[in-house]
Amino acid sequence: MSDDQPPIGRKQKFMNLMKTTRDVYIPNIRSTISQKTAEGFRAATTPSEGRVLSHQYPLDMNIRIYPTYTTNLKPNLFETIVRFNVSVPANLNTRKNRLILSLCKQYLRTNEVDDETIEQHFDEAPLDTDTESTSSSRFTSGSKLNLAESVNSTDNNVFQRENTSKKELSVLRERVTDFLSRSVPGVATIIDVSSPDNPEEDKTFFETTDETGNVTVRLQTNYAPSSIRVTLDTPPSYPSLISKAYACNLVNPDGIGLISDIDDTIKHTGITGDKRSMFRNVFVNSAETWVIDKIPLWYNALRNAADASFFYVSNSPIQTFPVLNKYIMDTLPQGPLFLKQYSGSFWSSIMTSSANRKLDTITNILEDFPQKKFILVGDSGEQDFEAYIGTALRYPDQIIGIYIRCCKNSMSDMGLREQEVQKELNNIITRDYSKPLSSTPSSTNISPRKRPPPPPVPRKTFQLSSDQLSEIDRSRSSPAHSSDTIINDGMIETPPRLPLRKPSSSQFSNPGSSIQTVPSTLSDYDTTDLYFDRKAETWRGRVSQGIRDLIEIQKFDMGLLFFNDPEQCLEDSMARIRSLQKDNS
Numbered sequence: 001m002s003d004d005q006p007p008i009g010r011k012q013k014f015m016n017l018m019k020t021t022r023d024v025y026i027p028n029i030r031s032t033i034s035q036k037t038a039e040g041f042r043a044a045t046t047p048s049e050g051r052v053l054s055h056q057y058p059l060d061m062n063i064r065i066y067p068t069y070t071t072n073l074k075p076n077l078f079e080t081i082v083r084f085n086v087s088v089p090a091n092l093n094t095r096k097n098r099l100i101l102s103l104c105k106q107y108l109r110t111n112e113v114d115d116e117t118i119e120q121h122f123d124e125a126p127l128d129t130d131t132e133s134t135s136s137s138r139f140t141s142g143s144k145l146n147l148a149e150s151v152n153s154t155d156n157n158v159f160q161r162e163n164t165s166k167k168e169l170s171v172l173r174e175r176v177t178d179f180l181s182r183s184v185p186g187v188a189t190i191i192d193v194s195s196p197d198n199p200e201e202d203k204t205f206f207e208t209t210d211e212t213g214n215v216t217v218r219l220q221t222n223y224a225p226s227s228i229r230v231t232l233d234t235p236p237s238y239p240s241l242i243s244k245a246y247a248c249n250l251v252n253p254d255g256i257g258l259i260s261d262i263d264d265t266i267k268h269t270g271i272t273g274d275k276r277s278m279f280r281n282v283f284v285n286s287a288e289t290w291v292i293d294k295i296p297l298w299y300n301a302l303r304n305a306a307d308a309s310f311f312y313v314s315n316s317p318i319q320t321f322p323v324l325n326k327y328i329m330d331t332l333p334q335g336p337l338f339l340k341q342y343s344g345s346f347w348s349s350i351m352t353s354s355a356n357r358k359l360d361t362i363t364n365i366l367e368d369f370p371q372k373k374f375i376l377v378g379d380s381g382e383q384d385f386e387a388y389i390g391t392a393l394r395y396p397d398q399i400i401g402i403y404i405r406c407c408k409n410s411m412s413d414m415g416l417r418e419q420e421v422q423k424e425l426n427n428i429i430t431r432d433y434s435k436p437l438s439s440t441p442s443s444t445n446i447s448p449r450k451r452p453p454p455p456p457v458p459r460k461t462f463q464l465s466s467d468q469l470s471e472i473d474r475s476r477s478s479p480a481h482s483s484d485t486i487i488n489d490g491m492i493e494t495p496p497r498l499p500l501r502k503p504s505s506s507q508f509s510n511p512g513s514s515i516q517t518v519p520s521t522l523s524d525y526d527t528t529d530l531y532f533d534r535k536a537e538t539w540r541g542r543v544s545q546g547i548r549d550l551i552e553i554q555k556f557d558m559g560l561l562f563f564n565d566p567e568q569c570l571e572d573s574m575a576r577i578r579s580l581q582k583d584n585s
Contacts, residue, residue: 058088061184063230063244068336069251071368076222083216084230086187086209090180097180104176107279168284175283178319183213188233193219196226212341224250254371256306256577259362261378262314264407266295271381272409287327294566296331301570303333306577310335311365313358317342359387366395375401375573380410389546400576401559403569412536421536422562425543433547435556
């Protein structure tokens with residue numbers, strides 16, 4: 001402030017403050033209140049993601065139960081895992097769902113349409129979207145509509161030409177429908193845990209479905225539940241009561257457990273084959289074609305002879321639960337089935353797979369049953385070997401066997417060598433995976449004393465005369481002994497150059513290819529190409545690394561076997577179980 005301006009009095013300061021409040025602060029407050037009021041009104045009238053208002057519940061909701069197990073943590077304390085999903089059946093009349101179903105039918109054809117084109121459209125079809133919506137730009141572009149129309153117009157003719165039965169089409173439609181159902185998030189649910197003896201001890205819990213429509217919760221009681229009932233907490237105006245009950249599965253805290261993969265382990269799927277065959281196996285082929293010979297014999301023998309508990313863990317989509325659960329109940333010992341929840345496109349949910357996704361579930365099972373001894377069964381089509389070796393390293397006292405089924409086209413680049421590679425891997429295990437001998441020698445292993453060798457005989461020396469030494473020096477300095485000259489009739493000549501070598505017919509192949517050819521030596525001419533089996537060599541490295549890791553932690557009390565015949569695993573696993581029972585008796 002300059003010296004020429006008079007000082008501002010208190011009254012003027014107060015008037016300036018009032019003016020600023022009227023012109024600035026009050027409008028800002030009004031704007032903020034209006035904005036918040038509008039946002040609150042929209043939130044109250046429009047459901048946000050992961051939240052469904054009670055008066056907007058769909059009228060056709062249903063519950064899908066995923067039975068799990070109950071564990072006995074300590075005396076008078078039990079823990080039960082409850083898993084279920086709330087969803088709405090798919091509306092197959094929407095444009096998106098009709099397109100997906102038509103693409104599925106077209107994909108079953110052979111040599112009709114480029115696979116990449118169809119797979120691209122599959123990738124653009126998201127799962128679990130609003131079945132009532134038909135205005136999504138994703139499915140209204142001209143190219144997609146033309147494809148859908150062409151598929152619809154040719155479906156009947158194509159399937160008649162390929163003699164596809166109406167039964168197969170019905171199976172395809174039924175199995176695809178499970179992928180198109182819409183999960184309902186934010187639904188309030190009531191879980192009643194029934195006591196086997198006294199109904200007054202029944203406990204009730206309240207949970208809400210997550211953004212995928214699922215509930216997974218661990219409930220503790222002071223009794224082993226006999227059954228569990230799940231009920232949707234719908235308003236009184238809802239037209240019907242939605243409720244489902246199921247029996248509990250109390251699993252022994254000790255004994256033998258078997259954790260099994262599903263695809264290409266207990267069921268023919270074709271993970272390592274072509275995608276079209278795999279698609280047909282999942283969506284069309286009957287369950288009778290899935291059975292792998294002698295696997296039911298092995299599993300049922302373990303259940304009957306060793307009272308083993310079974311757990312099935314797979315990266316298959318959760319939408320395949322109904323058909324897989326029925327297959328297991330009809331063929332194999334019953335046990336909880338753990339599948340994966342996928343989000344994204346319809347195609348990626350079917351084709352994406354990774355053994356690492358199963359590790360969390362396997363870890364939870366091992367920690368829920370710390371007194372159990374487990375057998376792990378998988379296949380060579382994925383990374384089951386590394387996943388199971390890693391599990392044995394983390395829980396060495398619980399794993400007594402790892403068995404890997406050798407599935408087609410996974411062990412060798414040359415199909416005829418699959419059996420040979422399997423045998424070689426088992427030979428590596430037999431040779432390298434053994435407990436080293438103790439470094440302290442016993443009295444019975446003392447080797448006899450060796451007789452010392454005789455003293456060396458001194459070498460004789462020869463004395464050369466002066467004439468002999470002169471002759472040697474003269475011969476060494478003579479040009480006739482030069483490495484690059486020769487003497488012809490007293491004339492010193494330079495030898496002719498060697499002819500250029502003919503290039504070998506063996507050429508190094510592209511380093512990125514699965515088979516490489518190399519000459520047997522660098523100087524060979526017209527040598528026969530030698531084939532490098534990349535898959536087999538990779539498997540040798542994987543098995544050797546796994547053995548080194550097990551030896552490092554002194555883990556030698558475990559079966560490790562690659563197999564095609566499950567009877568080998570039956571004999572080995574039963575022998576280890578009997579040995580374990582003998583040690584515990």
